[in-house]
Amino acid sequence: MSLDTRNLRRVAGVSALAVTAIQTVTAAVGIPRQRRDYADGAWGPGLAAVAVTGAVLGNGDPVRRWTTAALTTAWAARLEHLMLGRLRGKDTEDERYTEFLDGSSTAGVVGKVFVTQAVSQLLVSAPTMMAAASTLPRGKRRLLYPLGAAIMVTGAVVEAVADRQKDAYSTRPRDERPSVLDTGLWGWSRHPNYFGDSLFWDGAYVAAAASSPAQWTFPSPIAMNYFLIYATGAKRTEKKMQDRPGYRDYQQRVSFFFPKPGKHV
Template structure:
């Protein structure tokens, strides 16, 4: 294994600096828009930023095919996600999550927001992007495991994009107001978009993991999966959805995360 540690270390600094610039620009945009939920649109773009930095910096230090995969996969995922969230948030007020968070602020609310929202999301993105950062400097040729990762990534994008589109159509019908979606992929998992998100990052990890030291970045997809299931993803959304009519029955027959056939007889 010929891993260029010096180039890798330099790229960490470049990636961190690039993320800081994007986050500061997002903070300025949030002040103009009057809502910190702008950061939700930027989330996918943080990984696009890291992927571009690694692609530029890794030239001549890695297997060319892996280098392109670690650019294209995060790029397609991140741009789609940013477009979807950005378009969905146009004209909407602040996300209640950020109102609740900033209600805890002591002292300058802007400094609190920078620390508790922007810095935190930047650090999380930096950790989760580890397979891109490390894999970008692996010089061994792409092997079967990496192609398995591409397939897992594709499955994830399908679940995420299809789940988002089905939810958008459901919400667009006034007759569904206040109801729980139970069509399409949502019949098999209560969170097809979150499941897809997790698959995307397990897939990117596998692209890096078919060669050392990429395998040690397994903490990245684990972190993303925990965020989606136990952190700010499904847990908070389900707390909100539990107030809707029909939620108890839906939750009883539908898998929480991994897609499974719905139960015929909901358990008590």
């Protein structure tokens, strides 16, 4: 058995404390200011905190522990820079939160937003925690670790490039840019940033699954893909964008999520 269950309990327990602390501080700052959307800024740091906790406290393969922590921290740092820029650039709360939380009490807000996000962070991070307390096998299965790390890097690059292309489009004067961004990665997928994010966490699962016990954490990447496609990501964006001029045509020409060559007119 390559999994140290006692060590896993330690990693999971401290990770839960770290995530809870981050969410508590975020709620304490955001709720009084009617900025429940500050939760967006806590997503990356929470996931990075779990990965770093696993690297420090885990007794599994050290190279995998620290590689995963480094990649996750770099991913989270870039995302946090992006999120903070967006949050600081607005004086009012994101309308998604205002609509979702309309009429909710303070306790309801804490439960719907901050507790839910904390649980989601721990669920998504289950492969990382499992890997932190697991050794690598000696056979060919151990090759899943470098494969997973490569997928993580690829996903992070795709997400970063897509976000940069989107920012470059957004900074152009409205009368000098097309109504819809359909070039670069956005000509292959309507949501390449979400796809890159999905790829990153799929890679984290593959890297962890090199140790056989971690293969049973497959609900984690499934949950992350659900969040990115249905709950808070691509589908919600589609609903918001569908009335923009040219967007329905864009939907006909370019793949929804998984990249493939678009149809040009």
